[in-house]
Amino acid sequence: MKNIILTGDRPTGRLHLGHYVGSLKRRVELQNSGLYDEINILIADDQALTDNADNPDKIRDNIINVVLDYLSVGIDPEKTTICVQSALPALHALTFYYLNLVTTARLSRNPTVKAEIQMRGFADEGLPAGFFTYPVSQAADITAFDANVVPVGEDQLPMLEQAREIVEKFNKIYGETLVLPKAMIPENETQRRLPGVDGKAKMSKSLGNCIYLSDDAKTVKKQINGKMFTDPQHLQISDPGHTEGNVVFTYLDAFCTNAHFAEFLPDYANLEEMKEHYRRGGLGDGTCKKFLISILEETLSPIRAERARWESDIDAVYDILRAGTSKAVETTNATLARVRKAMRINYFEDRSIIRQWENLLKQTNV
Numbered sequence: 001m002k003n004i005i006l007t008g009d010r011p012t013g014r015l016h017l018g019h020y021v022g023s024l025k026r027r028v029e030l031q032n033s034g035l036y037d038e039i040n041i042l043i044a045d046d047q048a049l050t051d052n053a054d055n056p057d058k059i060r061d062n063i064i065n066v067v068l069d070y071l072s073v074g075i076d077p078e079k080t081t082i083c084v085q086s087a088l089p090a091l092h093a094l095t096f097y098y099l100n101l102v103t104t105a106r107l108s109r110n111p112t113v114k115a116e117i118q119m120r121g122f123a124d125e126g127l128p129a130g131f132f133t134y135p136v137s138q139a140a141d142i143t144a145f146d147a148n149v150v151p152v153g154e155d156q157l158p159m160l161e162q163a164r165e166i167v168e169k170f171n172k173i174y175g176e177t178l179v180l181p182k183a184m185i186p187e188n189e190t191q192r193r194l195p196g197v198d199g200k201a202k203m204s205k206s207l208g209n210c211i212y213l214s215d216d217a218k219t220v221k222k223q224i225n226g227k228m229f230t231d232p233q234h235l236q237i238s239d240p241g242h243t244e245g246n247v248v249f250t251y252l253d254a255f256c257t258n259a260h261f262a263e264f265l266p267d268y269a270n271l272e273e274m275k276e277h278y279r280r281g282g283l284g285d286g287t288c289k290k291f292l293i294s295i296l297e298e299t300l301s302p303i304r305a306e307r308a309r310w311e312s313d314i315d316a317v318y319d320i321l322r323a324g325t326s327k328a329v330e331t332t333n334a335t336l337a338r339v340r341k342a343m344r345i346n347y348f349e350d351r352s353i354i355r356q357w358e359n360l361l362k363q364t365n366v
């Protein structure tokens with residue numbers, strides 16, 4: 001069996017540090033590992049429309065932002081296929097068939113969708129059927145690429161479970177056709193859920209607590225110096241401080257390596273020594289923040305430079321997206337053909353259907 005990756009993002013905004021540590025960085029590692037036969041990234045614009053039907057312009061604008069973010073972190077279009085969901089009609093057809101294999105009761109139990117319904121106010125306003133069923137469309141995304149590995153955040157586990165159930169049901173009814181996918185979750189706890197600079201649950205545009213990959217050095221510095229929480233009880237440098245729940249240390253957990261100490265803060269060999277000092281007292285928040293800013297700058301400045309390079313050649317970016325999407329059209333059409341064949345509804349691919357119809361008519365005529 002081939003090793004095929006599919007992963008995806010809704011293009012609803014520029015990507016930030018949370019995306020970077022939680023998924024982008026690993027995608028680049030997976031891409032460069034040589035362990036996979038195919039790697040696909042889907043820009044899920046149709047899925048984004050399920051809760052943005054009144055604002056397609058936002059989705060359209062962010063397609064280019066998301067592609068630029070991919071390219072600037074090192075996604076290489078020679079190795080990874082980047083494609084746009086709405087241009088893959090096979091996904092729509094697959095979704096339509098899979099919807100028959102799922103009950104509304106089962107869809108209502110999806111914890112991620114439940115939480116999203118609350119967050120978006122759909123509980124009061126009424127729930128768009130498209131949004132309610134997006135896990136089925138996501139199962140279509142995954143199976144259309146024959147993906148066996150799906151790198152996602154923890155919140156996507158219910159989608160994978162739903163996809164696996166659909167695959168099992170499909171294969172049981174129509175015969176072995178679809179590949180059973182598996183989720184791949186990041187191991188590092190802090191990388192899995194990097195909080196916003198204010199320490200709130202997640203980075204989110206509406207909370208203004210993000211550091212975007214495309215932010216300039218001044219903005220990054222401002223977010224950290226102006227908004228990042230430390231330990232509210234650590235008032236004087238000499239006071240003992242807490243590192244748990246201290247956002248600066250949470251970010252250091254996610255980003256810092258021993259090499260960063262040698263480079264920027266040689267007083268300590270590693271993060272444990274630095275934390276020790278902070279807890280004991282005598283290490284100021286300013287020093288910690290300055291260290292974090294240096295590390296983030298080292299991470300972000302090459303990304304920023306790459307972005308600027310691609311931004312100056314949008315034609316090339318467009319061509320990458322178009323080529324990736326054309327390739328994905330082929331892949332997903334092939335799966336749809338296989339699915340229709342398994343369901344025996346491939347009427348126009350198989351002319352022998354005429355003979356079957358003839359026989360049927362003969363039988364009914366005797």
Ligand code: TRP
Pocket residue numbers: 006007008009010042044047138141142150151152156
């Ligand atoms: N639902 C995913 C998210 O919000 C995005 C997505 C769409 C996806 N289709 C996918 C992820 C297929 C993995 C595979 O992050």
